[in-house]
Amino acid sequence: MNKRIAVLPGDGIGPEIVAGAVRILQTIETLYGHQFELTYADIGGCATDKTGTPLPNETITICKNSDAILLGAVGGPKWDSLPVEKRPEQGLLKIRKALNLFANLRPTTCYESLADSSPLKKDIIEGVDLIVVRELTGGIYFGTPSERREIGGKPGAVDTLQYKNEEIERVIEKAFEVAKTRSKKITSVDKANVLETSRVWREIANQVAEKYPDVLLEHMLVDNAAMQLIRNPKQFDVIVTENMFGDILSDEASVLTGSLGMLASSSLSEEGPYLYEPIHGSAPDIAGENIANPLATILSTSMMLRLSFQLDKEATVIEEAVNNVLNKGYRTRDILSPNCKIVSTNEMVEAVNKEIFELVASTHAI
Ligand SMILES: NC(=O)c1ccc[n+]([C@@H]2O[C@H](COP(=O)([O-])OP(=O)(O)OC[C@H]3O[C@@H](n4cnc5c(N)ncnc54)[C@H](O)[C@@H]3O)[C@@H](O)[C@H]2O)c1
Ligand SMILES: CC(C)[C@H](C(=O)O)[C@@H](O)C(=O)O
Numbered sequence: 001m002n003k004r005i006a007v008l009p010g011d012g013i014g015p016e017i018v019a020g021a022v023r024i025l026q027t028i029e030t031l032y033g034h035q036f037e038l039t040y041a042d043i044g045g046c047a048t049d050k051t052g053t054p055l056p057n058e059t060i061t062i063c064k065n066s067d068a069i070l071l072g073a074v075g076g077p078k079w080d081s082l083p084v085e086k087r088p089e090q091g092l093l094k095i096r097k098a099l100n101l102f103a104n105l106r107p108t109t110c111y112e113s114l115a116d117s118s119p120l121k122k123d124i125i126e127g128v129d130l131i132v133v134r135e136l137t138g139g140i141y142f143g144t145p146s147e148r149r150e151i152g153g154k155p156g157a158v159d160t161l162q163y164k165n166e167e168i169e170r171v172i173e174k175a176f177e178v179a180k181t182r183s184k185k186i187t188s189v190d191k192a193n194v195l196e197t198s199r200v201w202r203e204i205a206n207q208v209a210e211k212y213p214d215v216l217l218e219h220m221l222v223d224n225a226a227m228q229l230i231r232n233p234k235q236f237d238v239i240v241t242e243n244m245f246g247d248i249l250s251d252e253a254s255v256l257t258g259s260l261g262m263l264a265s266s267s268l269s270e271e272g273p274y275l276y277e278p279i280h281g282s283a284p285d286i287a288g289e290n291i292a293n294p295l296a297t298i299l300s301t302s303m304m305l306r307l308s309f310q311l312d313k314e315a316t317v318i319e320e321a322v323n324n325v326l327n328k329g330y331r332t333r334d335i336l337s338p339n340c341k342i343v344s345t346n347e348m349v350e351a352v353n354k355e356i357f358e359l360v361a362s363t364h365a366i
């Protein structure tokens with residue numbers, strides 16, 4: 001199979017973890033006889049440094065001409081005081097908007113071998129397998145006005161939470177489609193006791209549910225959901241929610257797995273190409289030290305192989321290899337557990353890579 005992949009490493013630990021994921025993609029390419037044509041492009045602070053903008057037009061063109069996009073992370077203190085349009089995070093928001101990536105899938109799978117890496121009790125997290133479907137191109141992130149201005153004659157600021165009904169409907173539809181392939185239960189998370197956008201969200205969720213009689217829909221207020229996610233996460237299968245609630249709840253959900261460095265994501269549009277990225281940020285506190293966990297990015301590439309290229313066997317080999325290296329005790333520092341082998345970013349990548357070779361050799365999985 002021949003595929004074009006745009007690779008956007010970004011800032012901080014972005015280049016380190018993306019290099020690891022690319023190494024795994026290249027192994028899959030070799031072992032299974034595919035051709036992945038990689039085109040690198042700038043996004044985020046590094047793009048601002050080079051071109052004055054965090055999302056150069058060339059990057060958008062490269063992404064649009066690709067079959068899938070792999071992104072690392074953007075941001076860092078170096079760029080925090082720049083005017084808003086030059087900030088790294090704007091590059092991320094703009095690429096999501098430019099490619100119409102309205103549905104962000106963030107699976108949370110608890111690996112048995114990482115039970116000791118989570119601060120939560122084993123019986124609470126054991127067997128957790130949920131997915132947050134986060135609306136990604138609307139809500140308070142994109143509403144206008146978003147500005148500083150006087151409020152009642154006093155200095156202040158305003159951000160606007162707005163949704164078109166159609167933006168709500170399409171992401172809820174996507175979540176129901178995801179639920180159909182899983183346990184057939186959806187929790188729609190909102191703040192309908194306060195927000196008008198949430199009341200509309202709830203009405204639309206009820207309307208969409210009528211088309212899916214086999215899927216059970218429940219509604220939950222976001223503050224309760226944040227608590228339930230820690231107290232009893234096994235009650236959840238698919239969580240669908242608006243942009244900012246999804247951002248916050250998915251970072252929280254990562255604690256169930258042991259680390260933010262474990263959570264992959266895919267961002268979907270109607271037409272493609274889709275974008276794949278870990279849910280974490282550029283981790284400036286550990287950038288350049290070769291200690292970041294590359295597994296979220298590696299698992300994002302397995303999502304790419306499955307969702308964009310329908311390469312199920314290849315995706316499964318990556319996922320099994322990750323599971324096996326964790327079972328063998330390899331740990332980056334964010335997922336330490338008793339008697340583990342502490343490894344660097346590169347050593348973790350090499351362990352997964354070796355495991356893929358071994359799995360393919362032992363099962364003749366090609
Ligand atoms: N998708 C993205 O590009 C994205 C996502 C979140 C934050 N950010 C940006 O990243 C910068 C830093 O933000 P932050 O510190 O709030 O969040 P962060 O996700 O970068 O880091 C939070 C904590 O988790 C740790 N961490 C994150 N990823 C890790 C990994 N793979 N392995 C080990 N530890 C990891 C970090 O060291 C840090 O202690 C900010 O500029 C923010 O805007 C970008
Ligand atoms: C960096 C930021 C704009 C981004 C978001 O809030 O969407 C990040 O936190 C994420 O989760 O991808």
Ligand SMILES: [Mg+2]
Nearest residue numbers: 247248251279
């Ligand atoms: Mg986030």
